Amino acid sequence: MRILVLGGTEFVGRALVLDALGRGHEVTTLNRGGNADADGAVTALRGDRREPGGLDALRGGAWDVVVDTWSREPYVVHDSVRALKGQVGRYLFVSTRSVYQYPTPAGADEGAPLTEGDPEAGRDGSEVPYPEAKRGAEIAIEQTFGDEHVHARAGLILGPWENIGRLPWWLGRLARGGDVLAPGPQDLPLQYIDARDLAAWTIGAAEQGLSGPYDLISPPGHTTMGEFLRIGAEVTGSRATLRWAAPDQLEDVAAWMELPVWIPPGPDHAGMHLSDPSKALATGLVNRPVRETVADTWAWLQSIGGEAPQRSDRPRLGLDPAKEAQILARL
Incomplete structure (x- = not known):
């Protein structure tokens, strides 16, 4: 064509x-x-x-x-x-x-x-x-x-060449190691493509x-927040320790923006991570394993020096290290 x-x-x-x-x-x-x-x-x-x-x-x-x-x-x-x-x-x-x-x-x-x-x-x-x-x-x-x-x-x-800063931010944070604020619950379903x-x-x-x-989008339950972050830590070779926090312990954190990808259980989460893609799946949509997406994105980041490009019309995402430390201290 x-x-x-x-x-x-x-x-x-x-x-x-x-x-x-x-x-x-x-x-x-x-x-x-x-x-x-x-x-x-x-x-x-x-x-x-x-x-x-x-x-x-x-x-x-x-x-x-x-x-x-x-x-x-x-x-x-x-x-x-x-x-x-x-x-x-x-x-x-x-x-x-x-x-x-x-x-x-x-x-x-x-x-x-x-x-x-x-x-x-x-x-x-x-x-x-x-x-x-x-x-x-x-x-x-x-x-x-x-x-x-x-x-x-x-x-x-998500995936290689991402210029929004969601998966790249998480991979960068996990690669730095130490105690990492991990938003729960661990079995929270995630959908992405x-x-x-x-x-x-x-x-x-x-x-x-x-x-x-x-x-x-991937089928419901394609991965979970727990699997997503654990694979990220493994792929980056990090010595990070995931410190899990319940949603009610993160009320002063902006879901999706300060902790990219994560949305606590509720209407927002249902709309983003609990949809039905049956129609696309029936016409050939194939979703690769989460490990492949995470590993390939990390390999791409390494190939360009570790710093992902950032779209000028989108805000920079991620949690400020000082704020993360404050939240970890009270867990």
Whole structure:
């Protein structure tokens, strides 16, 4: 196939490009050129979709599918789908399970109620909340491409090339050793998807001609908080001692932000870590073992000097060492 990837140099976009190339597809990327384009193995076009003329480089081209990972102002996707209609056969969008109305109950699937979204939002420079931004982009795609689209609604995404700072922060903290604050309970279920598994399913969906929304996440109980941290300690060769704390001992800690990945039991946890991905599993989604994701991420970090890249539009995550020490002292 001829595949156009809007982006294609960071995290999920990079995984998509590498998977498509590995299957023998012809790949074109459009981005601002801030990072290497798969070592020259793709046709790399330049353009900033937020600027006038940002899509000019695509004029006259033709592709079987386009894969879009945009996560900010939905008007950018609105303009992209209108410009590409007639040039691409199918529009694949890497979306998010955050498009479902809060609170999303345990066991929810693609039939859960959706949040509101405006395809034109953000054009006036206003900030658009993440769920509304992704839903607005979905609506823009649906309006222009009808059934010729796929919404790959991912949950928590981890793996090599992560530029958010979740798994890299934990690996860095575990590698430093000593007493490590471990948020419990240890058997707390975690769901996530490795970016490479997300990419493999998405390119596979293009090959199969799938349509509609799919929740891309591991099955409930794929791993637990206890297994996740113990494997992290093993992989890094750390001498860390995990000091487990119950949720009621961590009320002054910002779940998800100061202790990435972790959300205490309750509605927030159910919405993030207890969903039903049966539809995607039935169409070929395969989730690699947690040890492979953790080990490969650590190997990647070591290969780049230990410091993960950080997206400029996302806050830096992780617990301040002084605050961690205070909490450990009172356990």
